[in-house]
Amino acid sequence: MRYYTPLRYPGGKGKLAPFIRQVFVDNDLCDGIYVEPYAGGAGIALELVMMGYAKEVWLNDVDPAIHAFWHSALNDTQSLIEMVQNVPLTIDEWQKQREIYMSPGRKKRLTLAFATLFLNRTNRSGILGGGVIGGLDQTGKWLIDARFNRDGLCERLQRIEDHKHHIQLTNLDAEDFIKATKFPKRSLVYLDPPYFKKAQRLYRNHYAEADHARIAQLVQQKLKTHWVVSYDDAPEIAKLYKERRKIRYALSYSAQTKRSGGELMFFSDGLDYPKTNNPALFNRRV
Numbered sequence: 001m002r003y004y005t006p007l008r009y010p011g012g013k014g015k016l017a018p019f020i021r022q023v024f025v026d027n028d029l030c031d032g033i034y035v036e037p038y039a040g041g042a043g044i045a046l047e048l049v050m051m052g053y054a055k056e057v058w059l060n061d062v063d064p065a066i067h068a069f070w071h072s073a074l075n076d077t078q079s080l081i082e083m084v085q086n087v088p089l090t091i092d093e094w095q096k097q098r099e100i101y102m103s104p105g106r107k108k109r110l111t112l113a114f115a116t117l118f119l120n121r122t123n124r125s126g127i128l129g130g131g132v133i134g135g136l137d138q139t140g141k142w143l144i145d146a147r148f149n150r151d152g153l154c155e156r157l158q159r160i161e162d163h164k165h166h167i168q169l170t171n172l173d174a175e176d177f178i179k180a181t182k183f184p185k186r187s188l189v190y191l192d193p194p195y196f197k198k199a200q201r202l203y204r205n206h207y208a209e210a211d212h213a214r215i216a217q218l219v220q221q222k223l224k225t226h227w228v229v230s231y232d233d234a235p236e237i238a239k240l241y242k243e244r245r246k247i248r249y250a251l252s253y254s255a256q257t258k259r260s261g262g263e264l265m266f267f268s269d270g271l272d273y274p275k276t277n278n279p280a281l282f283n284r285r286v
């Protein structure tokens with residue numbers, strides 16, 4: 001069972017989970033805390049807590065829609081499950097959910113949470129502001145329901161409720177989150193910030209170059225626990241982390257078309273990591 005998260009995510013890092021699990025074991029972090037300041041689909045976090053590697057996972061995301069989804073998944077699970085079971089998978093419904101996502105106004109959190117999940121599962125590559133699978137005329141090879149497996153989604157939601165006492169959630173800017181959080185000694189922070197190059201197209205929240213530089217400084221100078229950072233491969237980013245050990249690898253992802261994205265991963269000093277040249281292909285069972 002590899003996919004614990006109900007969210008498909010552009011650039012989702014679920015396939016790095018076996019690698020991060022190994023990092024957890026090799027550094028004697030089992031039963032410690034795993035933290036994602038840029039949680040998104042949180043695929044690795046759910047795997048670590050559901051497989052019993054992490055005692056707790058702390059998720060943070062600044063995007064109100066992503067936060068609403070996780071909040072309802074944790075605190076209003078049965079309502080979300082009921083909505084997943086009953087929602088019509090039609091273009092009319094898609095238009096309705098898109099309208100909610102685009103201008104949530106003062107709608108209930110559960111309403112925004114469901115719109116987020118619905119669009120994530122019915123849009124191409126899970127891009128929330130993007131187009132519907134199969135197009136508005138529904139003539140494509142794959143149609144609106146191609147990724148909306150009701151039973152599978154409900155199982156994943158149920159599993160989240162089952163583990164909710166081990167999952168903490170916040171809705172802060174990552175920088176504020178890092179500054180405000182006291183990390184226990186046995187913890188690992190995995191930072192997966194918005195991409196340097198493609199961010200604007202994929203996500204609603206993105207960083208300018210100065211933001212990446214500020215985060216790099218904060219992480220390397222102030223974060224007093226183990227950490228891992230991943231990015232798309234860009235010389236500007238390599239320069240920001242030039243003093244740290246790194247791996248350069250290929251993560252294939254699907255954003256409109258299947259491609260292979262070059263990625264960089266950096267490690268805090270003293271953190272052991274498996275000697276592999278591609279964490280995305282690492283598959284050792286630990």
Ligand SMILES: C[S@@+](CC[C@H](N)C(=O)[O-])C[C@H]1O[C@@H](n2cnc3c(N)ncnc32)[C@H](O)[C@@H]1O
Nearest residue numbers: 009012013038040041042062063173174192205
């Ligand atoms: C690259 S994605 C993370 C993907 C995630 N690792 C996964 O596997 O699904 C970046 C996430 O960071 C969030 N984000 C963007 N800017 C942020 C900020 N300043 N503070 C916190 N979260 C932010 C976005 O909403 C998005 O969910």
